[in-house]
Amino acid sequence: MSDEYVWFEGIPFPFVGFSPEHLRDIKENFVLKDEDVLILTFPKSGTNWLIEIICLIYSKGGTKWIQSVPIWERSPWLETSQGYKFLKDKEGPRLMTSHLPIHLFPKSVFKSKAKLIYLLRNPRDVLVSGYFFWTISNLVKKPESLEQYLDWFIRGNVAFGSWFDHTRGWLSMREKENFLMLSYEELKRDTRNTVQKLCQFLGKKLEPDELNSLLEHSSFQVMKENKMSNYTLMPSHILDHKSGSFMRKGISGDWKTYFTVAQAEVFDKVFEEKMADLPQELFPWK
Numbered sequence: 001m002s003d004e005y006v007w008f009e010g011i012p013f014p015f016v017g018f019s020p021e022h023l024r025d026i027k028e029n030f031v032l033k034d035e036d037v038l039i040l041t042f043p044k045s046g047t048n049w050l051i052e053i054i055c056l057i058y059s060k061g062g063t064k065w066i067q068s069v070p071i072w073e074r075s076p077w078l079e080t081s082q083g084y085k086f087l088k089d090k091e092g093p094r095l096m097t098s099h100l101p102i103h104l105f106p107k108s109v110f111k112s113k114a115k116l117i118y119l120l121r122n123p124r125d126v127l128v129s130g131y132f133f134w135t136i137s138n139l140v141k142k143p144e145s146l147e148q149y150l151d152w153f154i155r156g157n158v159a160f161g162s163w164f165d166h167t168r169g170w171l172s173m174r175e176k177e178n179f180l181m182l183s184y185e186e187l188k189r190d191t192r193n194t195v196q197k198l199c200q201f202l203g204k205k206l207e208p209d210e211l212n213s214l215l216e217h218s219s220f221q222v223m224k225e226n227k228m229s230n231y232t233l234m235p236s237h238i239l240d241h242k243s244g245s246f247m248r249k250g251i252s253g254d255w256k257t258y259f260t261v262a263q264a265e266v267f268d269k270v271f272e273e274k275m276a277d278l279p280q281e282l283f284p285w286k
C-alpha cells in the first residue's frame, strides 16, 4: 500500500498535499494561539458544513465571505502543506480545520486555550460517505467495493487512520473548558439550537434575522449551489465531478441503504469492542 498513501507515524494520508516533513514540523513546532478556533473531525463527518456555519456566525449571517472565498481558504486544513504554510505566518486569531488524530496534533494544544470544536458523526455514515468520496477522488487508494472499504475502515487502513482511535483520542479532551463536542446528528435534528450552543461557546451573539440567514445559507440545498463551498472548484484531476458530488446526500442514517444485515452486525460488534467503555450517551445516533 505504501505508494497509495503518504505514511506518517503509522497513519495513512492522501498522497496529494501531504508530506512527512511538514507533518513532523506541525506536530513539533506549530504553536496555537489562545484566540484560535479549531474545527476537528474525522473525514466525512460534516466538516465543511461546520466551517460554513462558523463563517456565517463570524459574518453575522452575511453571505459575502462564503460566496467569494473558497471554503478551504476560509478555514485552511492545518495538516496540508499549503494550509500549514498559510497558517504558520498568519497574524491574529485563526480559524482552521484539521483531521489529524490527537497524537499527531501540535503538542501546544495541551497547554493552549484555543477553542476546539470536535464534530462527531455516526461512523457508519462516515464510512458510506467516505466510500463514495474516495471513489471519485484521486487522493488515495480507491476501494473496489463497499465490502472492501468496510474492511479497511474497521482496520484503520483509510485516510487519517482509525475512526475509533481518532474519536477516543479527541474525546479524552471532553472535560476541558475550551473543548466543545458536537454531532452531525444533533446538527441535523436541531440545527437552530445546536448553532446557538456553538455561538455561546464562541462568545458570539446573533440577532434572530442573522440566525435565520445562517440557517438558510448553511442548508444542504444552498451549500450545494455555492461554488465556493461545494468543491466544484477542485480540479477534475483531483475530484472527478462527472462521477459524483462532494455534496452527496447530507442525511443521517444513509448507511441503512448500503449495509447488508451481516455487515451491520459486524460493525456493531467492532463498535462494541472498541467503544463500550465510553459513556454511550456520547454517541447520539442510537
Ligand code: PPS
Residues within 6 Å of the ligand: 041, 042, 043, 044, 045, 046, 047, 048, 049, 125, 128, 129, 130, 132, 133, 218, 219, 220, 221, 223, 246, 247, 248, 249, 250, 251, 254
Ligand atoms: S471532508 O472531505 O472530510 O472534509 O468531508 P466533510 O465535510 O467532513 O463531510 C462531507 C459530508 O457532509 C455532508 N454535508 C452536509 N450535510 C448536511 N448539511 C450540509 N449543509 C452539508 N454540507 C456537507 C456531505 O454531503 C457529506 O456527507 P454525505 O453523507 O456523503 O452526503
